[in-house]
Amino acid sequence: MPAIQLRDVSKRFGDTRALESISFDVKDGEYLCILGSTGSGKTTLLRTISGIIKPDQGEILYDNKNMKDVAVEDRNAVYVPQTYALFPHLTVIENVCFGPISKGVDLNEAKNRALQILKLVKLDKRANSYPNELSGGMQQRVALARGIASNTKLLLLDEPLGALDARLRLELRVELKKIAQENGLTVIHVTHDQEEAMSIGDRIMILRKGRIQQIGTPLHVYLSPQNIFVANFIGNTxxxxxxxxxxxxxxxxxxxxxxxxxxxxxxxxxxxxxxxxxxxxxxxxxxxxxxxxxxxxxxxxxxxxxxxxxxxxxxxxxxxxxxxxxxxxxxxxxxxxxxxxxxxxxxxxxxxxxxxxxxxxxxxxxxx
Amino acid sequence: MTKVRVVSLTKNYGDIKALKQVNLEVEEREYLSIIGPSGCGKTTLIKLIGGIVAPSSGEIYIDEQNVTDTPIEDRNTGYVFQEIALFPHLKVNENVGYGPLVKGEDREVNRRQVREMLDLLSLEDQASFFPVELSGGAKQKTAIGRALASGSKLLLLDEPLGMLDLKIRNELRYELRKLVKDLNLTAIHVTHDQEEAMSISDRVVIMKAGEIVEVGTPRKLYIHPSKIFTAKFLGEANFLEGKVEKIEGNYYQVNVSGNKLIALGEGAVLKENEKCVLAIRPEYVKLNKKKLNEINTWSCYVINVSFIGSTILYNIITDTGKKLTTKYILTENEPDISVGDKLYATLSSEHLLIYDYPHEGLDKALDLE
Amino acid sequence: MKESKSIGEAINRLSGSPIARKILYSFAVFYLIAFILLPPLLGISFKLDLIDQVFRDEILLNRAKSAIMWSFTIAFIIAILDLIAGIPMAWIIARGKSNLINILDAFVDIPFVIPTVALGFSTLLFWNSNYSPLKFLGVNVSPGFFLILLLHFAFSFPVIVRVMVGELLTYKDVYENAAKSLGAKSFTVARTVTLPILKPGLVAAFLLAFARSLSETGATMIVAGAFENGPIFIKNAKDAGLEGPMVLVSFILIIASITVFGIIRILGTKFRIPIGNVYPDFEALLSKSISVKIRNVLTITIFIFLVFIPSIFITSPVLGAISDGTLVKAISGEGIWSSFWNSMILSYTIGIIATLINVITGFPVAILIARKRLGHIGSILLEAAVNVPIVVPSVALGVSLGFFWRTFSFLSEFWIIIFAHTTITYTYFVQAMAAAIEGIPEEMEETARTLGSKALGVFKNIIVPLTKYSIFSGAILMFTRSVDETGATTAVSQKLQTAPVLLVNWIKGIVPATTSDIALGISFLVLTSFISLLVLRLVVYRRR
Structure with missing residues (x-):
């Protein structure tokens, strides 16, 4: 049951300030969309929350627990990169079992559960296929199933629909939200597509040059943009x-x-x-x-x-x-x-x- | 005059039939888009026209010349690649000047052509930058400039905006159309983005599984699509299965799980008692608090509201259990509707599209992958 | 069983600790510095006080100077010539569509698999045989400068072709299509787009060919006759017991080659391949299919007569060896053959141990390089350190390593040879592994960790399975390099003789052996290398 809190998180790469004093909360079970252009720092932010990147400054709390000294693999927060990073040498079901087996779950038990989850994403018939035999939309669902199977309650999605055709994207964003809700997941979803963010985010956050511009419900941000950048980025103005x-x-x-x-x-x-x-x-x-x-x-x-x-x-x-x-x-x-x-x-x-x-x-x- | 004509064009990759007997004509100075889901053959088609891939059979004519066997370097087309593919070892001006250079153009002439092209694309300031130093949008503009500097009047655009952020993509697409029109070019533009295709094209070609589904103006394809797949792929639509009960002139009375719907089916060829599919765009399903109308009106509950800027999407469920999406256009203030509200949904007759029930089944006919 | 599982789990848990990982990496880097990098540099410096004996002998000094000069001259000429002949060959292999290409592809590697001693002997035999195309023209090629050029051309050729084929296969053909759509003919495309974009590959290929030529000793000493380049001078000095000149020339070769490499690396990134004017008509002529055919025929002819036949010519006297009873003598281990078999066993033992050591110590370093774990500058330094052994001429390396390891009196000669071989082969493995690991998106590892996998799990379940092929081929490459190595081993060894060292003595007549003996001995060495290669490959394919 993770509620995520960031307190004054900053990160620099050389001279580039990737994140500057980022503070926000995500409620348990909330679907938050982070919206920004290429180079806005949105991927860095997601990777920092997952623990892959260590912040230079600031604190990240999961359920009020400081994550500073908790390793990536112990945070139970699943990161899904834009490329999905499916393991090419493993079948669909082996990919889905990867998390549970890494955590020492019995193989048979892991397989049974994996099958259930594959049913949920309508891929149980492709359990023994390899990732490169699947279409883009199917690969995206395997990545999702793999995350859910690891028993995580926190999904960190980096442009999860970015690799798909525009039309398919419309279709799958509805499904994505549904799966997240049905499994009680807290989701942080990074995208550069304002419509995608507004249509599935409970709240959206706009990031520019490593700084938060505004955070709120889609309606609120649309009606009361805090600055010109937000007014331009959200909606057509x-x-x-x-x-x-x-x-x-x-x-x-x-x-x-x-x-x-x-x-x-x-x-x-x-x-x-x-x-x-x-x-x-x-x-x-x-x-x-x-x-x-x-x-x-x-x-x-x-x-x-x-x-x-x-x-x-x-x-x-x-x-x-x-x-x-x-x-x-x-x-x-x-x-x-x-x-x-x-x-x-x-x-x-x-x-x-x-x-x-x-x-x-x-x-x-x-x-x- | 016809600029490009393909006749019975077929391309097989081993057992895979990427393109099946495609016929298409593109008029001079036309802006034509080709769209379809991945694997529909749109990229193969433009590669065949550009000469990057050789067809298995069929013919290609450019300016009424048969170019089927003409190698790519002699076709004189301006090709813009999805990967952008700027030469990484050359500066912006050298990239743009590459076409004139390899044609042996005089250095002074070359320099002038490059300068004009950079002016046109407002890239003067970045002339001596290497491609890695450019933003996504500037890279794309350079690629377009490079394709045009060779003097071609035919621009082939293979997902030219696919690598860019949405916001920049939307700005550049209008610039692209303007450029094509100002320079009197003919453009063939492949994309998977329906809005991009509709917004800049004179005509749109919809493809699926190696075949052309439908060709027409954006308006025709969006408002009166002849094929059910067009209704699905271009824009969003609700689909309802039913059975034709009665036909009166152009009006069809359709039974949808016990409910009667009247659809204006201009040009439809259905008989009574035949199975059919009705389709309607979300913006043509109107929601009202009171029952203003008897025809085509269902009582329903709101199950989800998503706000997406210029429009609001309401997901509703009718008393008979049908789930529909409706779209409210926010030209005025947002309406006071929230989840759980009981409302009446009216499906506008003239926007209810009617189709034969597809023999391969509805799901298969609407499949996007 | 249960116990082993809990131990495994404990190790797995330990791998999650950053400190444990740091210790492991530090150990690997320490090994790299202490066992690979420093010995060749320090060894020579122990004996630097010996060099003033050279400065007192002007004749010796002049010989040393000219030897060094010739080494660099030959290496430069060879790298250029091979680049000119090798690029069209790489083009044929990478772009050709015929099935014959596969055979050509395999044949190109022949000079690479044949032990250098055998290669030298084969070259010598061929150019003095009645089949030699030059003899046909009435030219006799006696051992010396020209024969060295022919030999070096042959063994550096595959290096260029390999690198360029790899580059061409990963190169995106969209650049070529883009250029063609702008009206460029295929020759123009190659000249103005493909080759300039592949410049880093060209520089790498040039450097490798340069290094191979600079470093090679085993084959060169067979065809050198009275001619001296750097390595031959060192070898002759060693045979004459002159330590001073040996140290001086080794020292200069080590320093000069590191410097030259540094300079080319730096200049290579700065320098732009000029494009100049395009002459459409002339270039269109060169792009015509008839011109391309002529070029291809020329390329393949050069390959066959200058590379392929001279390399495999050694097999011709073997037929005689079977009929004249040498084969029976060899198998029964009579006379000189008993020491031959002992050498073979020694070579293989050394090869296996050196390979194992390098796989274990090299893997973490490969990860550090591929993942840039030490930051930008750290990674550059680490890569440079890894490259030192192949940049330095092998005989000079051997001399230096000999001096270094013999200062540890408790080390037996056996282990000294092993350490020398680990140094010589280390680079090949680490480079191949680093490239393979770089090919795995880092996101794959990160995702695995967010799914709850500890570092060991990621290594075992992601990295190893995905780089399996590279691990095996890297190991094979190291093993065959070790078994075939001649130059450095000659310099290091005193009593022990590995198979190539023994064969050199046979060829040089130090041990009386017939041509049949020599040909057969070389064939055994080649054959066993081939078989071990084949077996390992089969294992790789079955496991896949």
Whole structure:
């Protein structure tokens, strides 16, 4: 029954600060997704929790017990790397038995239990195959079964779906969550796929350059991103640069490029402060005719990309800014052609205001 | 004009039939994507077009010239590899200039071509970097630049964005389409990412087990897929087995475990009393607190809610025990629905797709591996 | 049974302790430093005071100078020539599709399996026989400089081919496809993409061929005649009882070769293979299938006449040995043959013991290198230390090792030879094992540990099964190297004679032996090497 706690964990590799002062808790039975780009430190963090990497500083606790002097093999935390690391010289069932046998469990007993678990992941018919005879999805399930068989309650998954086709990934992420829940596992799952993280994580944690940016439920992080980086990384977001013009008790007005004005309901910034306004792409409404409303801007349609659930329209506003809007494909906007004049508008309460970043907006959106 | 035409193209690897009698035409200046699960033959097809692999039988035409026996180096295609495969011993500008160099291009001309290409891809600052010093996105851009600098009008892209982080992938895909359109190129793009394929292509080819399942515009394939596998692979869908009870014009009345569903089956050829499969995209199943409608409406309970940004997925179970996924699009504020709520689900008639019951069985027909 | 299980468990548990692992690794590194690295370096320094006798004798000094100069000149010429002849051969083997390639592949290794003494004798016989292509042209090749070149070309050839075949097989052909899709013809691709990317392999192949030529003694002394390169000078000095010159030349060879290797290693990474201009028409001509055919025929002809036949020519007098009764004499152990069989037993005993010692002490070092456990710089130093024995010319190594181990008066000559052989063969095993372990993703080990496996369990259940083939082939390589070793053994041994040393005495006429005797003796040595190779291979395949 592991609850995991990290207290001020740091790790450097030479001059690179891979992890900086990482502190967070994972509750027993929780499914936590760690989200970050290549080089964000997410794999290092996972390996540090498993004990493969020793932190330079800080403490890692499993059920309130400090793991400092506990060897990797005694932590009972199973690490599943992105490549799954199935043992190529062992059959599926031998792979699944590896953990129990290493811990001195009787061979027959181990085999019986392994078969049960293979049934659970629907691979009992492939028990005597070798890993290279299995498809990617099957290999992923063997890795999972191998972890469960070792009697662990803590799974550390590094991009468990990363090696699979995009379509299969959608299918298997649901299954992954199900298996974890049914076996009462605590899972820490590392990924760079925001949708994957949001759809299966009880909570998600966003990591950038070895620092935690935010941690919370998907809904919370989506609705209240703590900074520009998170707002960009989670969801699809437009950013508009501007300066606060006026503010009153109900909101503020902002002057954006080209002298245009928009209204937002943020009141935390004072006049003349440079700010960035964030608006989700799906919250921007697009019109094929001029309209009269608050927060309306006009421009030319420069892109229309069909995504299935949505069509993503790109509009070059008259002030030169480019905004994107997501619309369901059944709307009457489908007659629009590239180059057509369009109007966009958005609600004041769908905006979020951030301080203008010291190093500029572009730099702030980069992962590194 | 047709840019690429493959006729009855077949490729066997020993006993494995990677490609079975495939016919395909790609128009000049078209952006065509080929998608399908791993092992469907999409990579084999593009390798055959590029000349990297020789076909077992069939013909390939580029610009109406039969190139079936033309070696790769004489096909003049710009090929971008999944592995990116930048020459590690050459700098960015040398990689991009490799094509002109081996064709014996004058040094001055070469230098100019390279400079133009780097400008176009905004890689000027990294011209003298070695590939190991580049980020994933810059590597990919260099590979595209290298393929284009040789002057080819046909770009073959074999999972070009597969090695990149999702966020960068999504940005680069739009740049890629823009580049192809601006330079009047023809592009054939292989991917396993359905959203990538739909978002940038004029037409999409769906493949399965060495054969083409369906070809069409992204919109057609997503909204009116003719084949059940297309409905499965491109986007998500709920599938329901049933039996045709009555046919009135284009409307089919289908019995799904005792419940009646009406589906608009344009172009479907089913007879009464035949087994069939209904499919519906999650976003066309609407949830309501009250029963607003009698037709196609089931009472249900919410069993799971997952929030994924622009949309929310609700997993529901109907009174008759059917599990469905529904998708709510968050153009407004999020609705007040939570696990355990009793609701009514309406399956929109014009979005209910109807198919023959597959002879190989439903599971097999929808298998992704 | 029960007790052994609990002991096993105790060891298993112990392997989980970082301290126990540290002790094990420290022991292996200590062994490397104390038994492999220091003896060849220290041994010679014990006797450095002897060298001023050389400086008093100008004739001797000049002989020494020219011998050293010739050693490096020959090694350089040979490495270049073999690179030119070996790369196309590697290309044929790695890329060819015909079944005949397998036979060619096996034949390439022939000069490698034949004991160097036999190789020398075979070369001598061939180039003076009526079959010699040069004799056909009316040229007689007498022992000396030119015959040394021919010999060295033959035995360094397989080294280049092996390394380059390995490189070509692991090389991703996507680079070639990329180049071709940009319009490059196959010759252009090889010149501008494949070879530049394989540069580390080329440098390694060059160095190995260079080292082989620099170091070889056993075969060279048979074809050298009055000519002297470094190792022959040392051998002659030893025979004449001149310790001073022997020490001086050994010392210079050791220092110079370590320096040269260091320089090439460092420059090798810096230097870029220039690409220059491309001449599409000319290069297209070279890429045509007829040009490729001509090149292939040329390559194989060179291999057959300069490498293959000269190496196996030794087998021709064996037929005579069967009919003239030498075979009966040999089997019954008459006359000189009784000492031959004793030497064979001695050679095999030494081979087995040296191999076992190296497997045990080398394995942990291979792990340390493959897993970079000592950090970046530590791993580089460790690798350099492991490479010292093959960089140093074997006879110089032998001289130095002899001096070093004889200072421990309690050691019998038998053990001194064993220690010398462990030093000579150590590198081969550790390098092969380190490469094999590097091939196992480290994640595999880490995952096994998170599943609850202690270090010993990981070693036993993951590393050993996955590197089984390399362990066996590494052991075979060491064993045959030990049995065939001539140069260093000559320098170390005093009374004991291993089989190659004995055969040298037969060939040189120190012990009166007929050509039939010599040919048969060599055939026995080759045959037993072959059989042991075959048996071990069968074991490996069955266990798989």
């Amino acid at each position: 437009n950013f508009i640069e501007g300066t606060i013009l006026k503010r009153n008790t109900r909101g503020s007005s902002i002057r954006i490029r080209g002298g245009y004005q928009i209204m937002v309901d943020d009141t935390s910034h004072v006049a003349e402060e440079p700010v960035v306004t964030a608006i989700r792409e799906e919250k921007i409404k697009l019109f094929d005719h001029p309209i009269e409303a608050k927060n309306t801007l006009s421009g030319d349609l420069i892109g229309a990309n069909f995504l299935g659930t949505f069509i993503r329209y790109e509009v070059k506003l008259d002030n030169g800014d480019i905004l994107a809007a997501l619309h369901p494909p059944n709307s009457d906007l489908t007659k629009l052609r590239l180059g057509d004049r369009v109007a966009i508008s958005f609600e004041t309460f769908h905006t979020k205001i951030f301080d203008y970043p010291v190093l500029g907006l572009k730099r702030e959106l980069e992962a590194y």
